[in-house]
Amino acid sequence: MRIAQVAPLAESVPPKFYGGTERVVSWLTEELVRQGHEVTLFASGDSETSATLVPCCPRGLRLAGVRDHLATHLVMLSKVMRASADFDIIHFHVDLLQHPLFNRIRHKTITTMHGRLDLPDNMPIYKAFPRMPLVSISNHQRLPMPAFINWVDTIPHGLPESLCRFNPHGGDYLAFLGRICRDKRPDRAIEIAKRTGIPLKIAAKVDPADTDYFEQVIRPMLDHPLIEFIGEIDDQQKGAFLGNARALLFPIDWPEPFGLVMIEAMSVGTPVIAWRAGSVPEIITEGVSGFMVSSIDEGVAAVEKSLTLDRALVRQAFEQRFTVEKMTNAYVSAYTRQLALTSDASLPQRVGALAAI
Known part of the structure; x- marks a missing residue:
């Protein structure tokens, strides 16, 4: 499967320090590559990945001292759009900006909602683009959203089993x-x-x-x-x-x-x-x-x-519940369901747009 992972640019992937979303994107990306998928990661230039990296800024914006991230994210999304024909699935990990830009090809996208969804100021975008395919990371996260939202699945986060060593004793x-x-x-x-x-x-x-x-x-x-x-x-x-x-x-x-x-x-x-x-x-x-x-x-x-x-x-x-394998398998199932929708859609022919970025 040809998969694009579109990460936030606040931190590198994985982050140098704090950064939950970017950390999850890294784990998912590496496991998808391990499973044999063709993965392209749109992220900051200081990211480290076994996927094909498309750098969208030199380094994570927070550590670079950039306060307003809007312009840089819009430039990244324009790169993703130009390359969209190269992918079977485009997986967004940014919450809002892609909705109007990718609504026309929403059938080949999935957006994981990583943040809180009870902020009234954000509600107009969800109401204006209710058919964008969304993934929640918990069932509780969904509660503030309108009933007509196109939820694809709830997929809890997962991390590599070997990331942190089990400590049978703990401490004081x-x-x-x-x-x-x-x-x-x-x-x-x-x-x-x-x-x-x-x-x-x-x-x-x-x-x-x-x-x-x-x-x-x-x-x-x-x-x-x-x-x-x-x-x-x-x-x-x-x-x-x-x-x-x-x-x-x-x-x-x-x-x-x-x-x-x-x-x-x-x-x-x-x-x-x-x-x-x-x-x-x-x-x-x-x-x-x-x-x-x-x-x-x-x-x-x-x-x-x-x-x-x-x-x-x-x-x-x-x-039993929160490994990266379980998370990734759930996402691959979600991608497969989206691909079933795209098989009947009129998609643009692949034109090798990725090479032009």
């Missing part, structure tokens, strides 16, 4: 991994650590938009002997960081579409203690891979109970 600290912002509620994690008397290590980035929140709310809470702020870490550091933890705290306060860090923790055998919100009930198996809570008190109790969980069963829950 709690972990918070991701991003410092109000939605992620690191303040809840800090409070739980203080009340349990167990150290908390925070490995997280601070975006410019969240600097005020960090300085005014979180930084004053870091002045405590139990709390250690590490900052942003990369994939090589992540396995040990999660594997050596007693539990991952995921104290979100928003409709999380998926929560990649939960399955990253599960992959190393570390239980997850998460607020019951968004996709969490679809990821966590209560009392097996972790606990779902609704308050600080429940979170404190869950930390105490986390030692009763079998870390081998936590890892097993990951292997």
Whole structure:
């Protein structure tokens, strides 16, 4: 199958540090190549892939200091459009811009919705182009969308089984991994650590938009002997960081579409203690891979109970549901269903447009 993967340009593929969507795109792309598909990746020039890379900017825009990403993404989409006849399927991982540009050939596209879908300002685009084929990453993510949206499937994220080494023992600290912002509620994690008397290590980035929140709310809470702020870490550091933890705290306060860090923790055998919100009930198996809570008190109790969980069963829950092979096979099935639609469509002849990019 000739497949185009169209990644966001904020980070490289895979990202150097934080970047959930770009990380998933990398895992999917590499597994598709391994399975024998002909894959082209549209991404930043500092991306690393075994697919054919079409660079759409020199490096990931966030680390390059580019604040407004609109123009660069439009240039990338123009490259994809010029090469569209070279592909059986074009798989978008950007949420909005491709809808008007690719509506005419929507039958050969799929868009994975990686973000939240409850923002009213974005709703006009979905209402104007309701037949664009979309994939959700959790069933909860779909709830705010109109009933007439063309959902192709719900496909949970998956990561390579060998990415992070299973740790059967864990450690003596709690972990918070991701991003410092109000939605992620690191303040809840800090409070739980203080009340349990167990150290908390925070490995997280601070975006410019969240600097005020960090300085005014979180930084004053870091002045405590139990709390250690590490900052942003990369994939090589992540396995040990999660594997050596007693539990991952995921104290979100928003409709999380998926929560990649939960399955990253599960992959190393570390239980997850998460607020019951968004996709969490679809990821966590209560009392097996972790606990779902609704308050600080429940979170404190869950930390105490986390030692009763079998870390081998936590890892097993990951292997049964959230591997890159399972994710990729689900996408290949979705591509195949779309190809069945294109077989009756009047498609332009292949003209070797990719070579002209």
